[in-house]
Amino acid sequence: MKLFDPHGFGSSVVSYAGLLEKIEILRSTLRWAPRLERAEIEKLLNQSNALRDEVMQLSRKERFVEAAADTHDSHDAPDAEDKPEALTPSAHRRREALIERSFIFEGIFGDNPKLLAALEIAEKAAPTDLPVLIDGESGTGKELMAKVIHANGARSERPYISVNCGAIPDNLLESELFGHRRGAFTGASSDRKGKFESAHTGTIFLDEIGELPLQGQVKLLRVLESHEIQRVGSDEPIAVDTRIVAATNRNLRELAAQGQFREDLFYRLSVIHVTLPALRERRDEIPLLIAYFGDEAAGQLKRRPVKLTPKLRDFLLTYAYPGNIRELRNLVYRLSCLAGDTADIEHLPDDIRPGPAAAALRLVESEMSGAPLSLSDAKRAASDEAERAFLERGLQETGGTVAELARRCDMNRSHLQMLLKKHGIRSKDFRHAEKPDREKES
Ligand SMILES: Nc1ncnc2c1ncn2[C@@H]1O[C@H](COP(=O)(O)OP(=O)(O)OP(=O)(O)O)[C@@H](O)[C@H]1O
Ligand SMILES: [Mg+2]
Numbered sequence: 001m002k003l004f005d006p007h008g009f010g011s012s013v014v015s016y017a018g019l020l021e022k023i024e025i026l027r028s029t030l031r032w033a034p035r036l037e038r039a040e041i042e043k044l045l046n047q048s049n050a051l052r053d054e055v056m057q058l059s060r061k062e063r064f065v066e067a068a069a070d071t072h073d074s075h076d077a078p079d080a081e082d083k084p085e086a087l088t089p090s091a092h093r094r095r096e097a098l099i100e101r102s103f104i105f106e107g108i109f110g111d112n113p114k115l116l117a118a119l120e121i122a123e124k125a126a127p128t129d130l131p132v133l134i135d136g137e138s139g140t141g142k143e144l145m146a147k148v149i150h151a152n153g154a155r156s157e158r159p160y161i162s163v164n165c166g167a168i169p170d171n172l173l174e175s176e177l178f179g180h181r182r183g184a185f186t187g188a189s190s191d192r193k194g195k196f197e198s199a200h201t202g203t204i205f206l207d208e209i210g211e212l213p214l215q216g217q218v219k220l221l222r223v224l225e226s227h228e229i230q231r232v233g234s235d236e237p238i239a240v241d242t243r244i245v246a247a248t249n250r251n252l253r254e255l256a257a258q259g260q261f262r263e264d265l266f267y268r269l270s271v272i273h274v275t276l277p278a279l280r281e282r283r284d285e286i287p288l289l290i291a292y293f294g295d296e297a298a299g300q301l302k303r304r305p306v307k308l309t310p311k312l313r314d315f316l317l318t319y320a321y322p323g324n325i326r327e328l329r330n331l332v333y334r335l336s337c338l339a340g341d342t343a344d345i346e347h348l349p350d351d352i353r354p355g356p357a358a359a360a361l362r363l364v365e366s367e368m369s370g371a372p373l374s375l376s377d378a379k380r381a382a383s384d385e386a387e388r389a390f391l392e393r394g395l396q397e398t399g400g401t402v403a404e405l406a407r408r409c410d411m412n413r414s415h416l417q418m419l420l421k422k423h424g425i426r427s428k429d430f431r432h433a434e435k436p437d438r439e440k441e442s
Protein backbone atom coordinates (compact mmCIF):
# COMPACT_ATOMS: atom_id res chain seq x y z
CA MET A 1 0.00 0.00 0.00
CA LYS A 2 1.34 3.37 -0.93
CA LEU A 3 1.19 5.65 2.08
CA PHE A 4 1.86 8.97 0.41
CA ASP A 5 3.54 10.59 -2.51
CA PRO A 6 6.41 12.66 -1.14
CA HIS A 7 6.76 14.56 -4.41
CA GLY A 8 3.21 15.73 -4.23
CA PHE A 9 3.82 17.96 -1.25
CA GLY A 10 6.72 20.12 -2.38
CA SER A 11 9.70 20.65 -0.11
CA SER A 12 8.83 23.80 1.78
CA VAL A 13 8.92 23.98 5.57
CA VAL A 14 5.18 24.00 5.80
CA SER A 15 4.74 20.91 3.66
CA TYR A 16 5.79 18.87 6.67
CA ALA A 17 2.77 20.11 8.57
CA GLY A 18 0.61 19.05 5.64
CA LEU A 19 2.33 15.67 5.54
CA LEU A 20 1.94 15.12 9.26
CA GLU A 21 -1.71 15.85 8.94
CA LYS A 22 -2.15 13.37 6.13
CA ILE A 23 -0.33 10.72 8.15
CA GLU A 24 -2.61 11.41 11.10
CA ILE A 25 -5.65 11.01 8.88
CA LEU A 26 -4.23 7.79 7.49
CA ARG A 27 -3.57 6.44 10.98
CA SER A 28 -7.07 7.15 12.16
CA THR A 29 -8.60 5.77 8.98
CA LEU A 30 -6.61 2.56 9.46
CA ARG A 31 -7.86 2.12 12.97
CA TRP A 32 -11.41 2.07 11.72
CA ALA A 33 -10.79 0.08 8.55
CA PRO A 34 -13.31 -2.78 8.70
CA ARG A 35 -11.84 -5.20 6.16
CA LEU A 36 -8.18 -5.37 7.07
CA GLU A 37 -6.80 -8.07 9.33
CA ARG A 38 -5.52 -6.91 12.68
CA ALA A 39 -1.93 -7.86 11.78
CA GLU A 40 -2.12 -5.80 8.59
CA ILE A 41 -3.47 -2.83 10.50
CA GLU A 42 -0.66 -3.13 13.05
CA LYS A 43 1.92 -3.27 10.29
CA LEU A 44 0.55 -0.24 8.50
CA LEU A 45 0.23 1.67 11.75
CA ASN A 46 3.86 0.94 12.55
CA GLN A 47 4.91 2.12 9.12
CA SER A 48 2.95 5.32 9.45
CA ASN A 49 4.34 5.88 12.96
CA ALA A 50 7.89 5.51 11.69
CA LEU A 51 7.10 7.89 8.87
CA ARG A 52 5.54 10.37 11.24
CA ASP A 53 8.61 10.28 13.51
CA GLU A 54 10.81 11.00 10.54
CA VAL A 55 8.65 13.88 9.36
CA MET A 56 8.55 15.40 12.82
CA GLN A 57 12.31 15.33 13.08
CA LEU A 58 12.57 17.03 9.71
CA SER A 59 9.87 19.50 10.58
CA ARG A 60 11.54 20.49 13.80
CA LYS A 61 14.90 20.91 12.08
CA GLU A 62 13.46 22.95 9.25
CA ARG A 63 11.55 25.20 11.57
CA PHE A 64 14.39 25.95 13.87
CA VAL A 65 17.52 25.64 11.78
CA GLU A 66 16.63 26.66 8.26
CA ALA A 67 14.11 29.26 9.35
CA ALA A 68 16.80 30.89 11.48
CA ALA A 69 19.16 30.82 8.52
CA ASP A 70 16.45 32.44 6.38
CA THR A 71 16.43 35.33 8.83
CA HIS A 72 19.99 36.15 7.91
CA ASP A 73 19.36 35.65 4.24
CA SER A 74 15.80 36.82 4.02
CA HIS A 75 15.96 37.87 0.37
CA ASP A 76 16.30 34.18 -0.48
CA ALA A 77 13.39 33.16 1.67
CA PRO A 78 10.34 32.11 -0.30
CA ASP A 79 7.58 34.65 -0.16
CA ALA A 80 4.88 33.32 2.14
CA GLU A 81 2.24 34.82 -0.14
CA ASP A 82 3.47 32.69 -3.05
CA LYS A 83 2.79 29.45 -1.21
CA PRO A 84 -0.55 27.71 -1.63
CA GLU A 85 -2.87 28.75 1.18
CA ALA A 86 -3.18 25.19 2.54
CA LEU A 87 0.57 25.06 3.05
CA THR A 88 0.88 28.39 4.85
CA PRO A 89 -1.11 28.26 8.08
CA SER A 90 -1.37 31.73 9.54
CA ALA A 91 0.29 30.59 12.76
CA HIS A 92 3.36 29.61 10.81
CA ARG A 93 3.38 32.97 9.04
CA ARG A 94 3.16 34.75 12.38
CA ARG A 95 6.19 32.89 13.71
CA GLU A 96 8.06 33.48 10.48
CA ALA A 97 7.27 37.18 10.73
CA LEU A 98 8.71 37.27 14.24
CA ILE A 99 11.84 35.49 13.03
CA GLU A 100 12.18 37.95 10.16
CA ARG A 101 12.04 40.80 12.66
CA SER A 102 14.95 39.10 14.50
CA PHE A 103 12.80 38.31 17.49
CA ILE A 104 14.66 36.31 20.14
CA PHE A 105 12.60 33.31 21.33
CA GLU A 106 14.88 32.14 24.13
CA GLY A 107 13.87 28.57 23.29
CA ILE A 108 10.11 29.16 23.35
CA PHE A 109 8.71 26.63 20.93
CA GLY A 110 5.29 26.39 19.37
CA ASP A 111 2.85 27.88 16.86
CA ASN A 112 -0.23 27.88 19.04
CA PRO A 113 -2.24 31.07 18.37
CA LYS A 114 -2.44 31.98 22.07
CA LEU A 115 1.29 31.49 22.48
CA LEU A 116 2.00 33.53 19.36
CA ALA A 117 -0.31 36.27 20.62
CA ALA A 118 1.67 36.32 23.87
CA LEU A 119 4.96 36.51 21.92
CA GLU A 120 3.63 39.35 19.79
CA ILE A 121 2.64 41.29 22.91
CA ALA A 122 6.09 40.59 24.35
CA GLU A 123 7.68 41.87 21.15
CA LYS A 124 5.82 45.18 21.42
CA ALA A 125 6.34 45.53 25.16
CA ALA A 126 10.03 44.59 25.19
CA PRO A 127 11.55 47.86 23.90
CA THR A 128 9.47 49.93 26.34
CA ASP A 129 10.05 50.21 30.08
CA LEU A 130 6.43 49.35 30.90
CA PRO A 131 5.93 46.76 33.63
CA VAL A 132 4.80 43.36 32.38
CA LEU A 133 2.83 40.79 34.34
CA ILE A 134 3.02 37.22 33.03
CA ASP A 135 0.57 34.68 34.31
CA GLY A 136 -0.20 31.08 33.49
CA GLU A 137 -0.18 27.69 35.14
CA SER A 138 2.99 26.14 36.47
CA GLY A 139 5.35 25.01 33.74
CA THR A 140 3.83 27.09 30.92
CA GLY A 141 7.03 29.04 30.30
CA LYS A 142 6.63 32.22 32.38
CA GLU A 143 10.29 32.42 33.23
CA LEU A 144 11.24 31.88 29.60
CA MET A 145 8.84 34.67 28.64
CA ALA A 146 10.45 37.05 31.15
CA LYS A 147 13.81 36.33 29.51
CA VAL A 148 12.25 36.93 26.10
CA ILE A 149 11.11 40.38 27.20
CA HIS A 150 14.54 41.24 28.56
CA ALA A 151 16.40 39.81 25.57
CA ASN A 152 14.30 41.73 23.03
CA GLY A 153 14.47 45.04 24.86
CA ALA A 154 16.89 47.92 24.98
CA ARG A 155 18.30 46.64 28.27
CA SER A 156 19.36 43.24 26.93
CA GLU A 157 23.05 43.96 27.56
CA ARG A 158 22.31 45.14 31.09
CA PRO A 159 21.72 42.94 34.16
CA TYR A 160 18.79 40.54 34.37
CA ILE A 161 18.10 39.74 38.01
CA SER A 162 15.58 37.11 39.01
CA VAL A 163 13.97 37.04 42.45
CA ASN A 164 11.68 34.28 43.65
CA CYS A 165 9.33 36.19 45.93
CA GLY A 166 7.88 32.92 47.29
CA ALA A 167 11.24 31.61 48.45
CA ILE A 168 12.42 34.47 50.66
CA PRO A 169 11.57 34.28 54.38
CA ASP A 170 9.44 37.26 55.45
CA ASN A 171 12.08 38.68 57.76
CA LEU A 172 14.73 38.73 55.01
CA LEU A 173 12.54 40.05 52.22
CA GLU A 174 13.31 43.72 52.58
CA SER A 175 17.04 43.16 52.87
CA GLU A 176 17.00 40.78 49.88
CA LEU A 177 15.18 43.27 47.67
CA PHE A 178 16.66 46.55 48.86
CA GLY A 179 19.93 45.58 50.62
CA HIS A 180 21.09 46.59 54.09
CA ARG A 181 23.64 48.63 55.99
CA ARG A 182 26.19 46.94 58.15
CA GLY A 183 24.77 46.37 61.65
CA ALA A 184 21.16 46.93 60.53
CA PHE A 185 20.19 43.64 62.18
CA THR A 186 21.89 40.67 63.82
CA GLY A 187 24.00 38.98 61.18
CA ALA A 188 24.32 42.05 58.95
CA SER A 189 28.10 42.08 59.17
CA SER A 190 28.69 44.26 56.12
CA ASP A 191 26.88 46.57 53.72
CA ARG A 192 25.00 44.59 51.09
CA LYS A 193 23.34 45.50 47.82
CA GLY A 194 19.79 44.28 47.25
CA LYS A 195 18.33 42.82 44.07
CA PHE A 196 16.90 46.17 42.93
CA GLU A 197 20.31 47.82 43.05
CA SER A 198 21.87 44.85 41.27
CA ALA A 199 19.26 45.19 38.53
CA HIS A 200 19.94 48.93 38.11
CA THR A 201 19.74 49.86 34.37
CA GLY A 202 18.53 46.31 33.64
CA THR A 203 15.50 44.15 34.37
CA ILE A 204 14.29 42.67 37.63
CA PHE A 205 12.12 39.56 37.33
CA LEU A 206 9.81 39.22 40.32
CA ASP A 207 8.81 35.57 40.09
CA GLU A 208 5.88 34.18 42.11
CA ILE A 209 4.77 37.73 42.88
CA GLY A 210 1.47 36.36 44.23
CA GLU A 211 3.40 34.94 47.20
CA LEU A 212 4.75 38.33 48.27
CA PRO A 213 3.44 39.12 51.76
CA LEU A 214 1.29 42.25 52.14
CA GLN A 215 4.04 44.13 53.95
CA GLY A 216 6.44 43.46 51.09
CA GLN A 217 3.76 44.55 48.63
CA VAL A 218 3.53 47.97 50.29
CA LYS A 219 7.29 48.43 50.04
CA LEU A 220 7.41 47.29 46.45
CA LEU A 221 4.63 49.68 45.53
CA ARG A 222 6.57 52.55 47.06
CA VAL A 223 9.64 51.68 44.98
CA LEU A 224 7.58 51.46 41.81
CA GLU A 225 6.17 54.91 42.49
CA SER A 226 9.34 56.68 43.57
CA HIS A 227 12.03 54.74 41.64
CA GLU A 228 14.07 54.89 44.81
CA ILE A 229 15.04 52.31 47.41
CA GLN A 230 16.44 52.55 50.90
CA ARG A 231 18.73 49.87 52.25
CA VAL A 232 17.55 48.42 55.56
CA GLY A 233 19.13 50.48 58.34
CA SER A 234 19.73 53.52 56.12
CA ASP A 235 17.75 56.72 55.51
CA GLU A 236 19.56 57.50 52.32
CA PRO A 237 17.43 57.07 49.19
CA ILE A 238 19.17 55.44 46.23
CA ALA A 239 17.75 55.99 42.75
CA VAL A 240 17.13 52.77 40.84
CA ASP A 241 16.22 52.43 37.20
CA THR A 242 14.92 48.90 36.73
CA ARG A 243 12.41 47.45 34.36
CA ILE A 244 9.90 45.27 36.21
CA VAL A 245 8.66 41.94 34.89
CA ALA A 246 6.56 39.90 37.33
CA ALA A 247 5.10 36.41 37.05
CA THR A 248 2.57 34.34 38.91
CA ASN A 249 0.61 31.14 38.55
CA ARG A 250 -2.14 32.59 40.71
CA ASN A 251 -5.03 34.80 39.77
CA LEU A 252 -3.98 38.18 41.15
CA ARG A 253 -7.38 39.72 40.49
CA GLU A 254 -8.97 37.07 42.66
CA LEU A 255 -6.29 37.48 45.32
CA ALA A 256 -6.94 41.22 45.26
CA ALA A 257 -10.68 40.64 45.65
CA GLN A 258 -9.92 38.43 48.67
CA GLY A 259 -7.69 41.13 50.15
CA GLN A 260 -4.53 39.08 49.77
CA PHE A 261 -2.96 41.20 47.06
CA ARG A 262 -2.98 44.97 46.84
CA GLU A 263 -5.14 46.12 43.98
CA ASP A 264 -3.02 49.22 43.37
CA LEU A 265 0.09 47.04 43.07
CA PHE A 266 -1.73 44.70 40.69
CA TYR A 267 -2.57 47.59 38.36
CA ARG A 268 0.97 48.97 38.55
CA LEU A 269 2.49 45.62 37.67
CA SER A 270 0.06 44.66 34.95
CA VAL A 271 0.28 47.60 32.58
CA ILE A 272 1.05 44.89 30.03
CA HIS A 273 -0.57 41.58 30.93
CA VAL A 274 0.45 38.37 29.17
CA THR A 275 -1.25 35.04 29.84
CA LEU A 276 0.45 31.85 28.70
CA PRO A 277 -1.75 28.96 27.54
CA ALA A 278 -1.80 25.65 29.40
CA LEU A 279 -0.57 22.68 27.42
CA ARG A 280 -4.09 21.24 27.27
CA GLU A 281 -5.07 24.36 25.29
CA ARG A 282 -2.40 23.52 22.71
CA ARG A 283 -2.70 19.75 22.52
CA ASP A 284 -2.22 19.86 18.77
CA GLU A 285 1.42 20.76 19.41
CA ILE A 286 2.18 17.83 21.70
CA PRO A 287 3.60 15.65 18.88
CA LEU A 288 5.97 18.42 17.81
CA LEU A 289 6.96 19.17 21.40
CA ILE A 290 7.73 15.48 21.95
CA ALA A 291 9.94 15.50 18.87
CA TYR A 292 11.55 18.78 19.86
CA PHE A 293 12.41 17.68 23.39
CA GLY A 294 13.32 14.20 22.10
CA ASP A 295 15.97 15.80 19.88
CA GLU A 296 17.09 18.09 22.65
CA ALA A 297 17.41 15.19 25.13
CA ALA A 298 19.25 13.08 22.56
CA GLY A 299 21.75 15.91 22.10
CA GLN A 300 22.30 16.31 25.81
CA LEU A 301 22.46 12.61 26.55
CA LYS A 302 24.63 12.00 23.50
CA ARG A 303 22.40 9.28 22.14
CA ARG A 304 20.07 8.71 19.20
CA PRO A 305 16.55 10.13 19.65
CA VAL A 306 14.44 7.60 21.51
CA LYS A 307 11.62 5.90 19.59
CA LEU A 308 8.20 5.43 21.18
CA THR A 309 5.94 2.41 21.03
CA PRO A 310 2.46 3.20 19.68
CA LYS A 311 0.99 2.59 23.14
CA LEU A 312 3.34 5.06 24.78
CA ARG A 313 2.79 7.59 22.00
CA ASP A 314 -0.96 7.33 22.47
CA PHE A 315 -0.52 7.85 26.19
CA LEU A 316 1.69 10.91 25.67
CA LEU A 317 -0.77 12.40 23.19
CA THR A 318 -3.75 12.07 25.51
CA TYR A 319 -2.24 12.60 28.97
CA ALA A 320 -3.50 15.70 30.84
CA TYR A 321 -0.08 17.25 31.73
CA PRO A 322 -1.01 19.13 34.90
CA GLY A 323 2.64 20.27 35.01
CA ASN A 324 2.37 21.57 31.42
CA ILE A 325 5.45 21.83 29.21
CA ARG A 326 7.85 21.28 32.09
CA GLU A 327 6.19 17.93 32.78
CA LEU A 328 6.22 16.95 29.11
CA ARG A 329 9.88 17.93 28.81
CA ASN A 330 10.84 16.02 31.95
CA LEU A 331 8.94 12.97 30.74
CA VAL A 332 10.71 12.97 27.40
CA TYR A 333 14.10 13.36 29.11
CA ARG A 334 13.25 10.52 31.47
CA LEU A 335 12.22 8.24 28.60
CA SER A 336 15.35 9.17 26.65
CA CYS A 337 17.50 8.36 29.63
CA LEU A 338 15.86 5.15 30.84
CA ALA A 339 14.86 3.46 27.59
CA GLY A 340 17.13 1.73 25.13
CA ASP A 341 16.28 2.19 21.49
CA THR A 342 12.52 2.32 22.10
CA ALA A 343 10.60 3.57 25.12
CA ASP A 344 7.39 1.95 26.29
CA ILE A 345 4.75 2.51 28.97
CA GLU A 346 6.97 0.77 31.55
CA HIS A 347 9.43 3.67 31.35
CA LEU A 348 6.83 6.14 32.61
CA PRO A 349 6.89 7.16 36.29
CA ASP A 350 4.70 4.94 38.51
CA ASP A 351 2.23 7.66 39.40
CA ILE A 352 1.18 8.39 35.82
CA ARG A 353 1.67 4.98 34.21
CA PRO A 354 -1.72 3.81 32.91
CA GLY A 355 -3.22 1.07 35.03
CA PRO A 356 -6.00 0.83 37.58
CA ALA A 357 -3.97 2.09 40.55
CA ALA A 358 -2.49 5.03 38.68
CA ALA A 359 -5.85 5.93 37.15
CA ALA A 360 -7.40 6.07 40.59
CA LEU A 361 -4.52 8.19 41.85
CA ARG A 362 -4.86 10.60 38.93
CA LEU A 363 -8.54 10.92 39.57
CA VAL A 364 -8.01 11.86 43.16
CA GLU A 365 -5.43 14.43 42.13
CA SER A 366 -6.99 15.99 39.08
CA GLU A 367 -10.72 15.64 39.60
CA MET A 368 -11.03 16.33 43.27
CA SER A 369 -7.86 18.40 43.85
CA GLY A 370 -7.05 16.78 47.15
CA ALA A 371 -10.55 16.72 48.69
CA PRO A 372 -11.52 13.41 50.34
CA LEU A 373 -13.46 11.11 48.01
CA SER A 374 -16.43 8.94 48.81
CA LEU A 375 -16.66 5.66 46.91
CA SER A 376 -19.57 6.88 44.83
CA ASP A 377 -17.73 10.14 44.05
CA ALA A 378 -14.74 8.11 42.96
CA LYS A 379 -16.92 5.91 40.74
CA ARG A 380 -18.64 8.90 39.19
CA ALA A 381 -15.33 10.62 38.62
CA ALA A 382 -13.88 7.47 37.07
CA SER A 383 -16.84 7.15 34.75
CA ASP A 384 -16.62 10.84 33.79
CA GLU A 385 -12.92 10.50 33.19
CA ALA A 386 -13.44 7.49 30.92
CA GLU A 387 -16.23 9.32 29.06
CA ARG A 388 -14.08 12.38 28.52
CA ALA A 389 -11.08 10.33 27.36
CA PHE A 390 -13.35 8.43 24.96
CA LEU A 391 -14.77 11.63 23.48
CA GLU A 392 -11.39 13.31 23.14
CA ARG A 393 -9.91 10.24 21.52
CA GLY A 394 -12.83 9.94 19.13
CA LEU A 395 -12.59 13.59 18.10
CA GLN A 396 -8.88 13.22 17.59
CA GLU A 397 -9.48 10.27 15.32
CA THR A 398 -12.19 12.00 13.33
CA GLY A 399 -10.34 15.29 13.07
CA GLY A 400 -13.00 16.99 15.19
CA THR A 401 -15.95 15.87 13.07
CA VAL A 402 -18.84 15.27 15.47
CA ALA A 403 -21.12 13.75 12.85
CA GLU A 404 -18.48 11.19 11.93
CA LEU A 405 -17.83 10.31 15.55
CA ALA A 406 -21.57 9.89 16.16
CA ARG A 407 -21.75 7.56 13.17
CA ARG A 408 -18.80 5.49 14.31
CA CYS A 409 -20.12 5.13 17.84
CA ASP A 410 -23.64 4.56 16.62
CA MET A 411 -24.77 7.37 18.83
CA ASN A 412 -27.37 10.06 18.42
CA ARG A 413 -25.61 13.24 17.33
CA SER A 414 -27.45 15.60 19.63
CA HIS A 415 -26.73 13.31 22.57
CA LEU A 416 -23.06 13.39 21.60
CA GLN A 417 -23.18 17.20 21.37
CA MET A 418 -24.66 17.28 24.85
CA LEU A 419 -21.89 15.07 26.24
CA LEU A 420 -19.25 17.29 24.62
CA LYS A 421 -20.87 20.32 26.18
CA LYS A 422 -20.95 18.65 29.57
CA HIS A 423 -17.19 18.11 29.42
CA GLY A 424 -16.48 21.52 27.92
CA ILE A 425 -14.89 19.83 24.89
CA ARG A 426 -14.92 21.90 21.71
CA SER A 427 -14.82 19.84 18.54
CA LYS A 428 -13.08 22.66 16.67
CA ASP A 429 -10.05 22.24 18.94
CA PHE A 430 -9.52 18.87 17.29
CA ARG A 431 -9.89 20.05 13.75
CA HIS A 432 -6.92 19.99 11.45
CA ALA A 433 -5.77 23.27 9.90
CA GLU A 434 -6.24 21.73 6.47
CA LYS A 435 -9.72 20.18 6.53
CA PRO A 436 -9.86 16.61 5.35
CA ASP A 437 -12.14 16.14 2.41
CA ARG A 438 -14.92 14.33 4.17
CA GLU A 439 -18.15 14.94 5.90
CA LYS A 440 -18.18 18.16 7.86
CA GLU A 441 -20.40 18.79 10.81
CA SER A 442 -22.76 21.69 10.65
N1 LIG B 1 6.91 27.17 24.79
C1 LIG B 1 7.94 26.47 25.28
N2 LIG B 1 8.85 25.95 24.45
C2 LIG B 1 9.89 25.23 24.90
N3 LIG B 1 10.10 24.96 26.18
C3 LIG B 1 9.24 25.45 27.07
C4 LIG B 1 8.12 26.25 26.68
N4 LIG B 1 7.45 26.62 27.78
C5 LIG B 1 8.11 26.05 28.81
N5 LIG B 1 9.18 25.36 28.39
C6 LIG B 1 10.11 24.58 29.22
O1 LIG B 1 9.33 24.15 30.33
C7 LIG B 1 10.06 24.32 31.55
C8 LIG B 1 9.30 25.24 32.46
O2 LIG B 1 9.34 26.57 31.96
P1 LIG B 1 9.32 27.83 32.97
O3 LIG B 1 10.24 27.58 34.11
O4 LIG B 1 9.54 29.05 32.15
O5 LIG B 1 7.81 27.71 33.46
P2 LIG B 1 7.06 28.58 34.56
O6 LIG B 1 5.77 28.98 33.95
O7 LIG B 1 7.95 29.66 35.05
O8 LIG B 1 6.77 27.49 35.69
P3 LIG B 1 6.53 27.73 37.29
O9 LIG B 1 5.22 28.44 37.44
O10 LIG B 1 6.43 26.34 37.81
O11 LIG B 1 7.70 28.49 37.80
C9 LIG B 1 11.42 24.82 31.15
O12 LIG B 1 12.27 23.71 31.06
C10 LIG B 1 11.23 25.44 29.80
O13 LIG B 1 12.40 25.32 29.08
MG1 LIG C 1 8.77 29.96 36.98
